[in-house]
Amino acid sequence: MTGVALLVAGGALVGSPAQAEAPDGTGLLRLAHLSPDTPAVDVYVDSVADPTAGVSLEGVSYGAVSDYQDVTTGTYTVSMREAGASRDTPPVLSTTVEVTGDTARTVAGVGLFADLGLTIIDDSLQTPPAGQSRIRVLGGAANAPTLDVTLPGGAAVATDLAFADTGDYVDVPAGTTMLAVSAGDQAPNQLPVDLAAGSVYSLVVLDGDAGLTVRPVLDAAGPTVVPAGGVETGAGGAAGSAAPPGIAVLAAATATAGALVLARTRRRPARHALRHR
DSSP: OOOOOSSOOOSOOOSSOOBOOOOTTEEEEEEEEEOTTSOOEEEEEEESSOTTOEEEEEEEOTTOBOOOEEEESEEEEEEEEETTOOTTSOOSEEEEEEEOTTOEEEEEEESOGGGOEEEEEEEOOBOOSTTEEEEEEEEEOTTOSEEEEEOTTSOEEEEEEETTOBOOOEEEEOEEEEEEEEETTSOOEEEEEEEOTTEEEEEEEEEETTEEEEEEEEEEETTTBOOOOOOTTSOOSOOOTTSOTTOOOOEEEOSSSOEEEEEEOOOOOOOOOOOOO
């Protein structure tokens, strides 16, 4: 898969709607850390059918969204461990996800640590009509128990979206625009975003030092391009050419917690109840 710049909606990609797909026999999978008070974690993705195959993401901190990866179809266990913990340490959280050839999914750690959960989010790679962008909101800000996101003129992107929830995709005019993002009854923050024509974005709302922030994560661009890259505190870079499908290797820097690495691992998946570390 080809590396794509983070956050930025590059040149316009205009054309009739088309589906960006993974190669035959694979699906698309990425991971996200959207829990504001949960420390950095190591995330492990293990094939149930082949315990010798898996993917690890190390030092994943709040706000990180990994690249999409081609993953062989099947059932996978996704587990989180405290960053730096050994691989045989019981995970703080785990879930399973089914990867099929016609799906793209994000597995996200959401909520506050005391109520932390893993949720599976279905992503759309169906690109919008010419001159449009397709966007949705992911609520990752604990300081916003509910979110309203509107465009200039008042068109709603999300209404009363609860923290840790995901909004529906909507088509909007492409280009540079201002989002009015409000938490509950608070006055809205005016936050700029650049949206390329023909592209699909998840707008991740996060707690920032100066209030709420919005970071667009590219879900799809054009008829066949699936992006590599995430929010500023997340992953980026290029997949390793020597890695087999589903076990790609990439290198990236996070703003707060060292390198994020995908690597081949050999381990057996384990599932345990959530526990505070």
